[in-house]
Amino acid sequence: MTPLLQQFLAEAREFLQGISEKLMQLENTPDDGALMGELFRLVHTLKGNCGLFDYPEMLRVLHAAEDLMVVVRDGDLPYSQTLADRLLDAMDFVSLLLDEIDAGNDSAAAHAPAAVAMAAALRQLIAAPQGIDDTCGEAATATDGTAGLPLQQVPEALRMAWYRTGTALLWIRYTPEAECFFKGEDPFFLARNVPDIAWQRVGAASAWPALDDLDAYHANLQLDLVSSASRAALDEHFRYVPEQITITPLTALALVQPQGDENGGPVYEDFVLAALAHLERGDLVTLERAARSMLELSAAGLWLASALRWLLVILETEPANRAALHAVIVSLRTFAPPRLSAQPLAIVTEAVAAPAPATSPAHDIAATVIATQLMILRMPDQVNWLPGRLKAVASTLAACFASIGRSDLLPGLDAALAGAMAQSASGPLLAWLLAYAEAPAEAADTVPVEAPLASSEPPVALADGDIKFNRRAEDSSTASARTLRVDQDKIDRLMNLIGEMVVAKNGLPYLAGRAESVFGVRELSREIKTQYAVINRIAEEMQGAIMQVRMMPVSFVFQRFPRLVRDISRKLGKEVSLVLIGEDTEADKNIIEALADPLIHIVRNSLDHGLESPEVRRAAGKPAEGKLEIRATQEAGRVIIDIIDDGKGIDPLIIKRKAYEKGLIDEATLERISDQDAINLVFAAGFSTAEVVSDLSGRGVGMDVVRAAVEQVNGIVTLESTVGAGTRLRLSLPLSIAVTNVMIIESNRQIFGVPMDMVVETVRVPRTAIHAIKNHQTAVLRGRVVPLRSLNSLLATDEEQLANDEDELATLVVRLNGEHVGIVVDDFREVVDIILKPMGGILGGLSGYTGSALLGDGSVLMVLNLKELV
Amino acid sequence: MKRILIVDDAATVRMYHRSILEEAGYEVDEAINGIEALEKALNATYDLYLVDVNMPKLDGYSFVRELRGHAMIPQAPAVMISTEAKTSDQTKAFEAGANLYIIKPTRPDLLVAHVRLLLGDTST
Numbered sequence: 003m004t005p006l007l008q009q010f011l012a013e014a015r016e017f018l019q020g021i022s023e024k025l026m027q028l029e030n031t032p033d034d035g036a037l038m039g040e041l042f043r044l045v046h047t048l049k050g051n052c053g054l055f056d057y058p059e060m061l062r063v064l065h066a067a068e069d070l071m072v073v074v075r076d077g078d079l080p081y082s083q084t085l086a087d088r089l090l091d092a093m094d095f096v097s098l099l100l101d102e103i104d105a106g107n108d109s110a111a112a113h114a115p116a117a118v119a120m121a122a123a124l125r126q127l128i129a130a131p132q133g134i135d136d137t138c139g140e141a142a143t144a145t146d147g148t149a150g151l152p153l154q155q156v157p158e159a160l161r162m163a164w165y166r167t168g169t170a171l172l173w174i175r176y177t178p179e180a181e182c183f184f185k186g187e188d189p190f191f192l193a194r195n196v197p198d199i200a201w202q203r204v205g206a207a208s209a210w211p212a213l214d215d216l217d218a219y220h221a222n223l224q225l226d227l228v229s230s231a232s233r234a235a236l237d238e239h240f241r242y243v244p245e246q247i248t249i250t251p252l253t254a255l256a257l258v259q260p261q262g263d264e265n266g267g268p269v270y271e272d273f274v275l276a277a278l279a280h281l282e283r284g285d286l287v288t289l290e291r292a293a294r295s296m297l298e299l300s301a302a303g304l305w306l307a308s309a310l311r312w313l314l315v316i317l318e319t320e321p322a323n324r325a326a327l328h329a330v331i332v333s334l335r336t337f338a339p340p341r342l343s344a345q346p347l348a349i350v351t352e353a354v355a356a357p358a359p360a361t362s363p364a365h366d367i368a369a370t371v372i373a374t375q376l377m378i379l380r381m382p383d384q385v386n387w388l389p390g391r392l393k394a395v396a397s398t399l400a401a402c403f404a405s406i407g408r409s410d411l412l413p414g415l416d417a418a419l420a421g422a423m424a425q426s427a428s429g430p431l432l433a434w435l436l437a438y439a440e441a442p443a444e445a446a447d448t449v450p451v452e453a454p455l456a457s458s459e460p461p462v463a464l465a466d467g468d469i470k471f472n473r474r475a476e477d478s479s480t481a482s483a484r485t486l487r488v489d490q491d492k493i494d495r496l497m498n499l500i501g502e503m504v505v506a507k508n509g510l511p512y513l514a515g516r517a518e519s520v521f522g523v524r525e526l527s528r529e530i531k532t533q534y535a536v537i538n539r540i541a542e543e544m545q546g547a548i549m550q551v552r553m554m555p556v557s558f559v560f561q562r563f564p565r566l567v568r569d570i571s572r573k574l575g576k577e578v579s580l581v582l583i584g585e586d587t588e589a590d591k592n593i594i595e596a597l598a599d600p601l602i603h604i605v606r607n608s609l610d611h612g613l614e615s616p617e618v619r620r621a622a623g624k625p626a627e628g629k630l631e632i633r634a635t636q637e638a639g640r641v642i643i644d645i646i647d648d649g650k651g652i653d654p655l656i657i658k659r660k661a662y663e664k665g666l667i668d669e670a671t672l673e674r675i676s677d678q679d680a681i682n683l684v685f686a687a688g689f690s691t692a693e694v695v696s697d698l699s700g701r702g703v704g705m706d707v708v709r710a711a712v713e714q715v716n717g718i719v720t721l722e723s724t725v726g727a728g729t730r731l732r733l734s735l736p737l738s739i740a741v742t743n744v745m746i747i748e749s750n751r752q753i754f755g756v757p758m759d760m761v762v763e764t765v766r767v768p769r770t771a772i773h774a775i776k777n778h779q780t781a782v783l784r785g786r787v788v789p790l791r792s793l794n795s796l797l798a799t800d801e802e803q804l805a806n807d808e809d810e811l812a813t814l815v816v817r818l819n820g821e822h823v824g825i826v827v828d829d830f831r832e833v834v835d836i837i838l839k840p841m842g843g844i845l846g847g848l849s850g851y852t853g854s855a856l857l858g859d860g861s862v863l864m865v866l867n868l869k870e871l872v
Numbered sequence: 873m874k875r876i877l878i879v880d881d882a883a884t885v886r887m888y889h890r891s892i893l894e895e896a897g898y899e900v901d902e903a904i905n906g907i908e909a910l911e912k913a914l915n916a917t918y919d920l921y922l923v924d925v926n927m928p929k930l931d932g933y934s935f936v937r938e939l940r941g942h943a944m945i946p947q948a949p950a951v952m953i954s955t956e957a958k959t960s961d962q963t964k965a966f967e968a969g970a971n972l973y974i975i976k977p978t979r980p981d982l983l984v985a986h987v988r989l990l991l992g993d994t995s996t
Contacts, residue, residue, distance in 0.1 A: 006887050006888060009883055009887050010884040014884075047881060050882060050885060053955070053976060165921065281884055299973065371986075385935055385967070387938075387940035387969055389971060390940030391940045394948070394971055398949040401949065404994075405988060405989045405992050776976060
């Protein structure tokens with residue numbers, strides 16, 4: 003895959019995302035013209051990018067989408083949900099194609115039918131164009147009898163082929179009598195068996211009547227055919243219905259009917275003048291090159307491009323037919339079909355009397371460029387930027403002449419420009435250029451291809467100091483791009499390195515201690531501590547900067563919810579307004595990506611089970627439209643995501659009964675459990691109140707999956723709900739998962755780590771304050787009954803926890819499942835930052851530890867998984 | 873070495889044109905919209921501009937018009953490159969001060985031929 007293709011894929015996905023966003027915004031403000039303009043530009047640019055590659059299926063759909071957006075942008079078609087649906091479907095299709103390109107699949111051709119259908123669905127929304135008028139208004143002036151024939155119905159390529167072969171052709175118009183069926187005639191059979199058919203068309207002789215008035219036995223047909231058979235053969239074929247047949251010979255020029263968009267402009271005016279001059283002098287080679295060059299710059303669908311193609315065909319097959327050439331060139335100016343007296347279709351292949359000298363391709367382009375500058379100089383002068391425009395035209399002409407070896411013209415050009423600038427008018431420059439244009443033959447004659455003339459004169463000093471032709475590039479510093487795409491692997495490696503550096507720097511305090519206690523050098527100890535302070539500040543700043551690199555706004559995840567909510571609510575027949583708050587809140591990229599699936603699951607549940615249908619809501623006295631709010635904030639080093647709906651809420655009674663039925667709680671608990679505890683049961687494994695499995699709520703997957711995913715990144719989930727009023731679900735997540743802050747504790751002469759985000763406080767509890775309640779030791783701390791657990795017993799050792807001199811037990815109060823638990827340890831140590839590495843290999847089965855880390859003194863610290871131990 | 877500024881909001885198109893022109897031996901700079909292009913034109917000198925039409929903030933027509941209105945900027949040729957094929961669009965471009973109009977997507981050989989001509993290079 004080439005870098006250009008990679009760039010295309012990345013940018014295309016960005017555009018698709020932007021298109022989806024604009025469509026969602028248009029749902030709220032259908033009349034926003036600026037928004038429609040933006041939407042058009044995104045579709046337009048995406049189509050332009052696609053045109054650089056060979057993806058016809060994608061291009062077909064995008065082209066149709068662009069045409070549709072032109073109509074919408076210009077106000078000719080209002081925004082509607084149907085329009086949004088079709089555009090979204092089209093963009094989904096494009097996204098599918100992008101995925102296949104990314105995967106290296108070559109199955110795009112299999113999507114051709116779908117692309118055609120999708121493009122048709124989009125174009126169907128555009129108003130049908132005016133039907134082509136089958137009656138030619140110039141019938142009265144027909145001189146060869148072909149004016150009334152709808153020759154433009156025949157494809158241009160086919161007519162060109164006929165013109166090239168020079169075959170004599172006849173147009174047969176067969177209009178069966180209205181009563182022909184009662185006479186036993188079969189018009190279709192007769193038409194299909196015409197000898198040597200080259201083209202045919204079935205039409206109506208008059209407008210079709212309404213279906214109720216239609217008489218199926220009343221023929222209303224007009225059959226047009228083109229045949230290369232002889233007149234005699236055709237007369238014989240239609241000998242039974244001669245009065246219903248009109249046969250018209252097709253003249254060569256009659257085939258020449260340009261068609262297409264009739265936009266035009268002055269640029270072709272100059273081409274016509276030049277072309278007529280070439281024709282007058284018999285310089286057909288130059289005429290052909292000029293026509294080809296002009297055709298290259300014209301869109302294929304223009305009437306003028308069609309005329310240019312005909313000009314080239316005539317030059318190719320009938321170069322001596324100057325009358326035809328003249329007629330076609332004039333039609334470029336008049337937009338009327340070429341007119342000429344009737345003449346038999348015959349090919350004259352006389353050789354050109356005098357072969358024109360060969361010219362280089364640069365001259366063809368130069369002719370076009372010069373004609374363009376001529377046209378620019380004819381434009382009105384009353385614009386503020388005229389001086390700049392004149393200088394630009396002069397620069398262009400100077401470069402052009404230098405390129406074709408006519409540097410001898412530069413002094414005259416400079417003088418003409420000086421005159422134009424002095425008068426603030428195009429006149430002097432225009433006059434000079436016209437004088438040059440009157441001698442094109444001489445210019446061509448004096449330029450042999452093999453030896454372009456080198457300028458023999460030194461450059462003349464310029465009258466205007468601002469004009470510098472062919473200036474050498476000047477070195478200058480320019481602002482570099484504002485953004486830089488970086489591989490995530492590189493960022494991750496940088497993150498690992500900063501983490502290792504944080505650990506390495508923690509070795510310094512230990513070294514300072516040894517300097518004092520082992521080597522007895524207090525001065526060295528003090529200096530080490532000073533250096534540690536410096537390195538610590540730099541390391542923390544660097545760590546913060548690197549973690550900032552990994553931060554991205556939660557809008558990365560939020561941006562997919564408008565579409566999700568829209569699709570699901572329509573499918574469910576519910577009305578939902580989605581409010582997103584705090585999209586700019588930032589968090590670590592891994593955190594955000596871990597968030598995506600849980601959030602989608604929560605939103606689906608809210609739409610499916612929480613929010614009611616409009617009728618139910620109205621019956622309850624609520625607004626018909628439900629509200630779903632997703633909010634992100636940063637608090638105390640954590641990201642808080644709230645998902646709040648004003649739906650029916652969660653009924654604790656239903657939860658209790660369901661949990662009992664599923665065997666999650668026993669009968670005693672059923673009687674005793676509080677409403678809040680009952681609501682929290684939705685997080686229990688195996689719990690799901692979904693009565694019917696549907697594709698919307700993840701097939702009854704419980705909220706335990708949500709909680710597990712969140713807790714995997716050290717997050718916390720809490721749920722609050724009020725029956726009839728709504729539900730709020732809160733996710734609390736750490737900003738980053740790379741560096742962990744832990745408290746080191748000591749127990750049984752070993753050290754362990756406890757994540758600081760679980761620690762509520764440390765307290766020394768007098769042994770006399772400990773009470774046994776139902777075989778469990780507890781203490782009252784800050785007015786709260788806290789159960790106590792001995793770490794040694796949790797770790798299955800038989801040692802008693804050590805007390806201090808005042809007979810107090812060191813107790814670490816931690817938050818577990820929303821409750822406080824006191825962990826009795828031997829002593830507290832310092833708080834450190836560590837790089838937490840998961841337990842790997844054979845140690846992976848130790849569920850009591852979340853991982854290990856290397857400390858500054860080289861020892862290994864085991865980090866406890868208190869959730870599993872307790 | 874001649875310097876060309878490519879003005880287009882699509883990174884893919886800029887990359888496409890850049891590869892063609894650098895292959896032909898030119899020095900290339902990029903801008904993603906008309907405003908950035910004006911800033912660069914004020915800071916550096918270019919020998920040719922390739923300008924897209926539909927761009928955010930400042931579109932191609934407006935950029936060329938501003939460029940031609942700036943007495944301090946040397947007036948190098950500007951080529952409008954667009955998928956808009958109507959002649960009225962071309963006329964609008966020429967009125968603004970463009971010197972040539974090419975329809976997207978451009979054929980590499982045709983683009984190079986036009987660029988050589990507008991930079992005064994002799995044919996090879």
